[in-house]
Amino acid sequence: MSMDTDLALACSLADAAGAAIRPYFRGDFGLEDKADASPVTLADRAAEAAMRRIIGRESPRDGIIGEEFGAERADASRVWVLDPIDGTTSFVAGRPIFGTLIALLQDGWPVLGIIDQPISGERWIGAVGQTTLFNNAPAQSRRCRTLDDAVLATTSPHLFSEHQAEHFLGLAGKVARRRIVYGGDCYNYGLVASGHVDLVVEAGLKLHDFAALVPIVEGSGGTMCDWHGNPLNAGSSGEVIALGDPARLEDVLEALAHQHCA
Amino acid sequence: MSMDTDLALACSLADAAGAAIRPYFRGDFGLEDKADASPVTLADRAAEAAMRRIIGRESPRDGIIGEEFGAERADASRVWVLDPIDGTTSFVAGRPIFGTLIALLQDGWPVLGIIDQPISGERWIGAVGQTTLFNNAPAQSRRCRTLDDAVLATTSPHLFSEHQAEHFLGLAGKVARRRIVYGGDCYNYGLVASGHVDLVVEAGLKLHDFAALVPIVEGSGGTMCDWHGNPLNAGSSGEVIALGDPARLEDVLEALAHQHCA
Numbered sequence: 213m214s215m216d217t218d219l220a221l222a223c224s225l226a227d228a229a230g231a232a233i234r235p236y237f238r239g240d241f242g243l244e245d246k247a248d249a250s251p252v253t254l255a256d257r258a259a260e261a262a263m264r265r266i267i268g269r270e271s272p273r274d275g276i277i278g279e280e281f282g283a284e285r286a287d288a289s290r291v292w293v294l295d296p297i298d299g300t301t302s303f304v305a306g307r308p309i310f311g312t313l314i315a316l317l318q319d320g321w322p323v324l325g326i327i328d329q330p331i332s333g334e335r336w337i338g339a340v341g342q343t344t345l346f347n348n349a350p351a352q353s354r355r356c357r358t359l360d361d362a363v364l365a366t367t368s369p370h371l372f373s374e375h376q377a378e379h380f381l382g383l384a385g386k387v388a389r390r391r392i393v394y395g396g397d398c399y400n401y402g403l404v405a406s407g408h409v410d411l412v413v414e415a416g417l418k419l420h421d422f423a424a425l426v427p428i429v430e431g432s433g434g435t436m437c438d439w440h441g442n443p444l445n446a447g448s449s450g451e452v453i454a455l456g457d458p459a460r461l462e463d464v465l466e467a468l469a470h471q472h473c474a
Numbered sequence: 475m476s477m478d479t480d481l482a483l484a485c486s487l488a489d490a491a492g493a494a495i496r497p498y499f500r501g502d503f504g505l506e507d508k509a510d511a512s513p514v515t516l517a518d519r520a521a522e523a524a525m526r527r528i529i530g531r532e533s534p535r536d537g538i539i540g541e542e543f544g545a546e547r548a549d550a551s552r553v554w555v556l557d558p559i560d561g562t563t564s565f566v567a568g569r570p571i572f573g574t575l576i577a578l579l580q581d582g583w584p585v586l587g588i589i590d591q592p593i594s595g596e597r598w599i600g601a602v603g604q605t606t607l608f609n610n611a612p613a614q615s616r617r618c619r620t621l622d623d624a625v626l627a628t629t630s631p632h633l634f635s636e637h638q639a640e641h642f643l644g645l646a647g648k649v650a651r652r653r654i655v656y657g658g659d660c661y662n663y664g665l666v667a668s669g670h671v672d673l674v675v676e677a678g679l680k681l682h683d684f685a686a687l688v689p690i691v692e693g694s695g696g697t698m699c700d701w702h703g704n705p706l707n708a709g710s711s712g713e714v715i716a717l718g719d720p721a722r723l724e725d726v727l728e729a730l731a732h733q734h735c736a
Contacts, residue, residue, distance in 0.1 A: 238668070301654070302655055305627060392630070
């Protein structure tokens with residue numbers, strides 16, 4: 213299939229997920245805790261089921277890895293990676309900064325990604341070799357002269373192990389404290405692609421949390437990698453950096469390599 | 475003046491602040507650091523100036539305490555307390571979960587409050603003795619059976635002193651970890667009033683950060699107080715609790731009284 217066909221399919225998945233999610237926002241969404249203690253709602257399940265139905269109909273040989281319903285044909289060369297609601301806790305709290313994440317992996321590497329915010333109607337679309345789009349207009353990450361000027365976002369201190377937290381605080385100590393924002397999940401990565409946030413540093417992410425973000429951030433002029441500077445693929449550890457200005461990558465990696473001294 | 479007149483004036487302030495802020499959102503907002511290292515933008519200043527002009531014209535004997543331009547007639551019995559952008563860091567990062575806060579104090583006690591989110595067009599209005607309104611419909615906080623079920627929100631771990639953080643973690647340990655959301659500033663308190671968030675616990679807040687929230691949360695059926703259970707007024711310390719279900723207040727105060735043991 214051509215990239216245009218894949219992008220059209222990915223957009224139809226995002227449309228279907230949004231239609232499934234919107235009726236549950238701030239409504240009766242049936243919160244449960246999964247075995248790993250992460251939350252799930254009827255909205256997560258309805259959105260992923262809707263996307264899987266469309267893939268099964270339109271591109272039945274592709275593999276699927278979804279947060280809620282697991283893997284099918286995960287050894288296929290083309291695999292869709294679905295997170296129906298990234299930021300379920302924000303969704304549950306009624307905050308419109310969660311998102312649906314849709315990625316296409318080719319031989320384990322993310323080649324297409326969508327972040328869709330179905331309440332505000334914001335959508336970022338990225339594809340390898342193409343300029344990222346935000347609501348159908350080109351998105352561009354911004355330059356960042358020094359880390360001291362950077363706006364740094366991260367979802368929650370609880371996502372870090374104690375060891376990771378010490379390294380994160382080593383980095384946070386290089387950034388002006390009042391320019392660190394918490395919460396936001398995938399939405400922060402869209403804001404990197406649009407040039408409003410400079411840096412996101414997180415850990416504990418699963419493939420469905422980060423795969424879609426890579427083509428979006430990279431197609432905007434930014435870069436994504438793990439905490440050691442390695443590119444992200446299906447085998448990555450879940451320690452993730454998104455940076456709007458690749459010229460600051462050495463500074464970020466060096467700051468992360470040091471532990472915070474209290 | 476009657477409460478209706480005051481509410482109409484407060485709404486005109488929120489309208490003016492929103493009109494001043496919107497052109498700067500995700501635009502060229504001229505970020506600076508203030509002497510206390512907190513960020514300020516052209517949008518903060520334009521919004522506060524617009525509100526002060528209206529108060530000066532419509533109710534010139536009232537006092538004003540504003541985050542950006544300080545105090546005038548602060549010893550008046552009626553004092554308007556203005557925070558043009560609560561959550562400036564979120565505003566700077568392009569996240570639509572900051573808000574304009576407008577409070578009216580009568581002899582130091584908040585009797586009227588507005589939270590206005592000018593991008594999403596969401597507005598909470600509270601007044602002593604009246605039911606809180608969200609976008610002109612009644613807002614109601616929700617019951618919470620146990621702390622273990624609660625959705626807990628707090629803006630940033632950096633707002634706590636080391637000592638406060640230990641007590642906050644004592645409370646956080648009673649709440650399911652995956653139901654804690656970070657970021658959000660005043661927006662979280664609106665979500666308490668609308669029954670989507672159960673509990674907000676913060677410290678380091680100034681009068682302009684919390685005064686407007688009190689009539690909104692209390693008019694929805696919830697309660698606000700400091701970490702010792704005392705009501706909030708112009709002399710409060712900035713340790714703040716907002717709780718949708720007042721029946722859980724003893725549990726919250728008891729959990730906060732204990733330090734977290736690592």
